[in-house]
Amino acid sequence: MRPLRKRAKTEPAISLINIVFLILIFFMVAGTLSQPAGDVQFVQTTGLECCSEVDALAVTVDGQLQYKGENVSSPAVFVDQLDDPEAVVQLLPDRDLPATDLLRLVGELRKAGASRVVVMTEAQVR
Amino acid sequence: MALKRREPRRRASITSLIDVIFLLLLFFMLSSTFSRFSQVELVSTAQAEGGAGEASTVQSLTVQADGVLINGLEQPDTSIIATLDGLGSDGDLSLTVTAADGVTTQRFVDVLTILASKSDLDIRLLEPTT
Numbered sequence: 001m002r003p004l005r006k007r008a009k010t011e012p013a014i015s016l017i018n019i020v021f022l023i024l025i026f027f028m029v030a031g032t033l034s035q036p037a038g039d040v041q042f043v044q045t046t047g048l049e050c051c052s053e054v055d056a057l058a059v060t061v062d063g064q065l066q067y068k069g070e071n072v073s074s075p076a077v078f079v080d081q082l083d084d085p086e087a088v089v090q091l092l093p094d095r096d097l098p099a100t101d102l103l104r105l106v107g108e109l110r111k112a113g114a115s116r117v118v119v120m121t122e123a124q125v126r
Numbered sequence: 127m128a129l130k131r132r133e134p135r136r137r138a139s140i141t142s143l144i145d146v147i148f149l150l151l152l153f154f155m156l157s158s159t160f161s162r163f164s165q166v167e168l169v170s171t172a173q174a175e176g177g178a179g180e181a182s183t184v185q186s187l188t189v190q191a192d193g194v195l196i197n198g199l200e201q202p203d204t205s206i207i208a209t210l211d212g213l214g215s216d217g218d219l220s221l222t223v224t225a226a227d228g229v230t231t232q233r234f235v236d237v238l239t240i241l242a243s244k245s246d247l248d249i250r251l252l253e254p255t256t
Binding site: 011013014016017020021023024027028030031032033042043044045046047048049050051052054090093094095096097098099100102103104106107110116117118119120121122123 | 254
Protein backbone atom coordinates (compact mmCIF):
# COMPACT_ATOMS: atom_id res chain seq x y z
CA MET A 1 0.00 0.00 0.00
CA ARG A 2 1.12 3.45 -0.82
CA PRO A 3 1.79 5.77 2.01
CA LEU A 4 -0.72 8.59 2.28
CA ARG A 5 0.44 11.65 0.48
CA LYS A 6 1.53 14.35 2.82
CA ARG A 7 0.39 17.54 1.17
CA ALA A 8 0.06 20.83 2.87
CA LYS A 9 -3.62 21.13 3.59
CA THR A 10 -5.07 23.90 1.46
CA GLU A 11 -8.22 25.60 2.53
CA PRO A 12 -11.04 24.37 0.26
CA ALA A 13 -12.67 27.79 0.34
CA ILE A 14 -9.86 29.50 -1.56
CA SER A 15 -11.29 28.70 -4.98
CA LEU A 16 -14.62 30.07 -3.81
CA ILE A 17 -12.97 33.28 -2.70
CA ASN A 18 -11.27 33.60 -6.07
CA ILE A 19 -14.59 33.52 -7.86
CA VAL A 20 -16.20 35.92 -5.45
CA PHE A 21 -13.27 38.30 -5.86
CA LEU A 22 -13.73 38.19 -9.61
CA ILE A 23 -17.44 39.04 -9.30
CA LEU A 24 -16.60 41.79 -6.85
CA ILE A 25 -14.06 43.34 -9.20
CA PHE A 26 -16.53 43.12 -12.08
CA PHE A 27 -19.17 45.06 -10.19
CA MET A 28 -16.68 47.63 -8.94
CA VAL A 29 -15.37 48.33 -12.41
CA ALA A 30 -18.48 47.98 -14.57
CA GLY A 31 -21.07 49.61 -12.37
CA THR A 32 -21.36 53.15 -11.21
CA LEU A 33 -22.96 53.93 -7.91
CA SER A 34 -26.60 54.65 -8.46
CA GLN A 35 -28.27 57.73 -7.15
CA PRO A 36 -31.83 57.66 -6.00
CA ALA A 37 -33.73 58.92 -9.01
CA GLY A 38 -37.20 58.78 -7.59
CA ASP A 39 -40.01 56.98 -9.34
CA VAL A 40 -38.98 57.94 -12.82
CA GLN A 41 -39.08 55.91 -16.00
CA PHE A 42 -36.19 57.34 -17.97
CA VAL A 43 -36.56 58.81 -21.42
CA GLN A 44 -34.79 56.56 -23.91
CA THR A 45 -32.55 57.85 -26.67
CA THR A 46 -30.13 56.35 -29.12
CA GLY A 47 -27.25 57.86 -30.99
CA LEU A 48 -26.55 60.81 -28.73
CA GLU A 49 -23.23 61.41 -27.05
CA CYS A 50 -23.02 59.07 -24.16
CA CYS A 51 -22.21 58.99 -20.54
CA SER A 52 -22.69 62.23 -18.67
CA GLU A 53 -22.48 62.39 -14.93
CA VAL A 54 -25.93 62.61 -13.41
CA ASP A 55 -26.85 64.96 -10.59
CA ALA A 56 -30.33 65.70 -11.72
CA LEU A 57 -33.64 67.07 -10.63
CA ALA A 58 -36.10 64.26 -11.28
CA VAL A 59 -39.63 64.98 -12.45
CA THR A 60 -42.26 62.27 -11.90
CA VAL A 61 -45.26 61.62 -14.14
CA ASP A 62 -47.49 63.89 -12.12
CA GLY A 63 -44.97 66.72 -12.15
CA GLN A 64 -43.55 66.24 -8.65
CA LEU A 65 -39.92 67.41 -8.42
CA GLN A 66 -37.41 65.23 -6.58
CA TYR A 67 -33.75 65.83 -5.87
CA LYS A 68 -31.63 63.08 -4.35
CA GLY A 69 -34.73 61.19 -3.32
CA GLU A 70 -36.41 64.08 -1.57
CA ASN A 71 -39.32 66.14 -2.78
CA VAL A 72 -38.64 69.70 -3.90
CA SER A 73 -41.57 72.05 -3.59
CA SER A 74 -40.89 74.39 -6.51
CA PRO A 75 -38.33 75.14 -9.24
CA ALA A 76 -37.39 78.39 -7.51
CA VAL A 77 -36.52 76.54 -4.30
CA PHE A 78 -34.24 74.23 -6.27
CA VAL A 79 -32.43 77.03 -8.09
CA ASP A 80 -32.00 78.95 -4.83
CA GLN A 81 -30.19 76.10 -3.12
CA LEU A 82 -27.67 75.71 -5.97
CA ASP A 83 -24.18 76.82 -5.00
CA ASP A 84 -23.36 78.15 -8.42
CA PRO A 85 -26.28 79.92 -10.10
CA GLU A 86 -24.53 79.57 -13.46
CA ALA A 87 -24.43 75.81 -13.15
CA VAL A 88 -26.18 73.55 -15.59
CA VAL A 89 -29.52 72.37 -14.26
CA GLN A 90 -30.08 68.75 -15.16
CA LEU A 91 -33.64 67.52 -15.46
CA LEU A 92 -34.52 63.84 -15.38
CA PRO A 93 -38.14 63.74 -16.50
CA ASP A 94 -40.35 60.70 -16.60
CA ARG A 95 -40.88 59.55 -20.15
CA ASP A 96 -44.65 59.90 -19.82
CA LEU A 97 -44.59 63.41 -18.42
CA PRO A 98 -46.60 65.70 -20.73
CA ALA A 99 -44.14 67.74 -22.77
CA THR A 100 -46.05 70.94 -22.13
CA ASP A 101 -45.46 70.42 -18.40
CA LEU A 102 -41.77 69.98 -19.10
CA LEU A 103 -41.64 73.19 -21.13
CA ARG A 104 -43.52 75.07 -18.43
CA LEU A 105 -41.06 73.76 -15.85
CA VAL A 106 -38.10 74.85 -17.97
CA GLY A 107 -39.67 78.30 -18.22
CA GLU A 108 -40.05 78.50 -14.45
CA LEU A 109 -36.45 77.38 -13.92
CA ARG A 110 -35.28 80.14 -16.23
CA LYS A 111 -37.41 82.69 -14.48
CA ALA A 112 -35.83 81.55 -11.23
CA GLY A 113 -32.38 82.23 -12.68
CA ALA A 114 -31.14 78.99 -14.19
CA SER A 115 -29.05 79.76 -17.23
CA ARG A 116 -28.57 76.35 -18.84
CA VAL A 117 -31.11 73.56 -18.63
CA VAL A 118 -30.49 70.09 -20.03
CA VAL A 119 -32.65 66.98 -20.10
CA MET A 120 -31.00 63.71 -19.10
CA THR A 121 -31.99 60.62 -21.04
CA GLU A 122 -30.95 57.01 -20.70
CA ALA A 123 -28.68 56.07 -23.57
CA GLN A 124 -29.61 52.82 -25.23
CA VAL A 125 -26.58 50.79 -26.10
CA ARG A 126 -26.91 49.02 -29.38
CA MET B 127 17.97 37.30 30.44
CA ALA B 128 15.28 34.98 29.65
CA LEU B 129 13.95 35.56 26.20
CA LYS B 130 10.34 34.73 25.76
CA ARG B 131 9.87 32.19 23.17
CA ARG B 132 7.40 33.34 20.56
CA GLU B 133 4.56 31.07 19.91
CA PRO B 134 4.33 30.09 16.29
CA ARG B 135 1.76 32.35 14.67
CA ARG B 136 -1.57 30.88 13.81
CA ARG B 137 -2.79 31.57 10.34
CA ALA B 138 -5.63 34.05 10.26
CA SER B 139 -8.92 32.34 9.77
CA ILE B 140 -10.10 32.54 6.20
CA THR B 141 -13.77 32.55 7.12
CA SER B 142 -13.77 36.14 8.31
CA LEU B 143 -12.05 37.19 5.10
CA ILE B 144 -14.81 35.57 3.08
CA ASP B 145 -17.40 37.33 5.19
CA VAL B 146 -15.92 40.72 4.42
CA ILE B 147 -15.60 39.98 0.73
CA PHE B 148 -19.19 38.83 0.57
CA LEU B 149 -20.28 42.03 2.25
CA LEU B 150 -18.34 44.12 -0.27
CA LEU B 151 -19.79 42.09 -3.11
CA LEU B 152 -23.31 42.52 -1.83
CA PHE B 153 -22.81 46.27 -1.45
CA PHE B 154 -21.53 46.74 -4.98
CA MET B 155 -24.17 44.46 -6.49
CA LEU B 156 -27.01 46.34 -4.87
CA SER B 157 -25.72 49.86 -5.30
CA SER B 158 -24.36 49.79 -8.82
CA THR B 159 -26.30 50.78 -11.88
CA PHE B 160 -25.53 50.20 -15.49
CA SER B 161 -27.55 53.04 -16.99
CA ARG B 162 -25.63 55.45 -19.13
CA PHE B 163 -27.05 58.91 -19.58
CA SER B 164 -27.01 61.37 -22.43
CA GLN B 165 -28.08 64.95 -22.27
CA VAL B 166 -30.18 67.13 -24.54
CA GLU B 167 -29.83 70.85 -24.10
CA LEU B 168 -32.95 72.99 -24.03
CA VAL B 169 -32.45 76.52 -25.31
CA SER B 170 -35.44 78.78 -25.06
CA THR B 171 -36.62 81.68 -27.17
CA ALA B 172 -36.14 83.94 -24.17
CA GLN B 173 -32.38 83.45 -24.52
CA ALA B 174 -32.33 84.39 -28.18
CA GLU B 175 -32.09 88.13 -27.67
CA GLY B 176 -28.39 88.24 -28.46
CA GLY B 177 -29.03 86.93 -31.93
CA ALA B 178 -31.94 89.23 -32.71
CA GLY B 179 -29.95 91.13 -35.31
CA GLU B 180 -29.26 88.06 -37.36
CA ALA B 181 -31.13 87.78 -40.59
CA SER B 182 -32.19 84.25 -39.90
CA THR B 183 -35.42 82.80 -41.12
CA VAL B 184 -37.52 81.66 -38.20
CA GLN B 185 -39.66 78.61 -38.73
CA SER B 186 -41.99 77.00 -36.27
CA LEU B 187 -42.32 73.34 -35.42
CA THR B 188 -45.00 71.82 -33.21
CA VAL B 189 -44.51 68.30 -31.96
CA GLN B 190 -47.66 66.21 -32.12
CA ALA B 191 -48.40 62.70 -30.95
CA ASP B 192 -47.89 61.37 -34.46
CA GLY B 193 -45.91 63.59 -36.75
CA VAL B 194 -45.09 67.27 -36.48
CA LEU B 195 -46.45 70.56 -37.77
CA ILE B 196 -43.86 72.59 -39.63
CA ASN B 197 -45.18 76.08 -40.22
CA GLY B 198 -48.66 74.64 -39.81
CA LEU B 199 -48.19 71.87 -42.34
CA GLU B 200 -48.44 68.34 -41.04
CA GLN B 201 -45.42 66.13 -41.71
CA PRO B 202 -44.47 62.60 -40.71
CA ASP B 203 -41.30 62.19 -38.65
CA THR B 204 -39.38 60.75 -41.54
CA SER B 205 -39.62 63.87 -43.66
CA ILE B 206 -38.71 66.42 -40.98
CA ILE B 207 -35.11 66.76 -42.11
CA ALA B 208 -36.01 66.90 -45.79
CA THR B 209 -38.63 69.59 -45.17
CA LEU B 210 -36.21 71.69 -43.12
CA ASP B 211 -33.56 71.31 -45.79
CA GLY B 212 -36.05 72.74 -48.24
CA LEU B 213 -36.89 75.70 -45.99
CA GLY B 214 -33.50 77.20 -45.37
CA SER B 215 -29.89 76.58 -46.09
CA ASP B 216 -26.43 77.00 -44.62
CA GLY B 217 -27.04 77.60 -40.97
CA ASP B 218 -29.35 80.59 -41.20
CA LEU B 219 -32.34 78.54 -40.18
CA SER B 220 -33.82 79.17 -36.76
CA LEU B 221 -36.49 76.86 -35.48
CA THR B 222 -39.00 77.54 -32.73
CA VAL B 223 -40.10 74.25 -31.21
CA THR B 224 -43.13 73.72 -29.05
CA ALA B 225 -45.29 70.77 -28.05
CA ALA B 226 -48.98 70.11 -28.54
CA ASP B 227 -51.17 68.78 -25.76
CA GLY B 228 -50.99 65.05 -25.23
CA VAL B 229 -47.35 64.76 -26.26
CA THR B 230 -45.15 62.84 -23.82
CA THR B 231 -41.64 63.84 -22.93
CA GLN B 232 -40.38 60.69 -24.63
CA ARG B 233 -41.99 61.74 -27.89
CA PHE B 234 -40.73 65.30 -27.56
CA VAL B 235 -37.15 64.19 -26.93
CA ASP B 236 -37.38 61.79 -29.87
CA VAL B 237 -38.16 64.71 -32.18
CA LEU B 238 -35.38 66.80 -30.60
CA THR B 239 -33.00 63.93 -31.33
CA ILE B 240 -34.06 63.92 -34.96
CA LEU B 241 -33.52 67.67 -35.12
CA ALA B 242 -30.11 67.34 -33.47
CA SER B 243 -28.92 65.27 -36.40
CA LYS B 244 -29.16 68.41 -38.53
CA SER B 245 -26.15 70.21 -37.20
CA ASP B 246 -26.54 73.75 -38.54
CA LEU B 247 -29.94 74.26 -36.97
CA ASP B 248 -30.65 76.86 -34.32
CA ILE B 249 -33.30 75.31 -32.06
CA ARG B 250 -35.29 77.40 -29.59
CA LEU B 251 -38.01 76.11 -27.36
CA LEU B 252 -41.14 78.15 -26.96
CA GLU B 253 -42.21 77.84 -23.35
CA PRO B 254 -45.83 78.41 -22.44
CA THR B 255 -46.13 81.58 -20.41
CA THR B 256 -48.08 81.18 -17.23
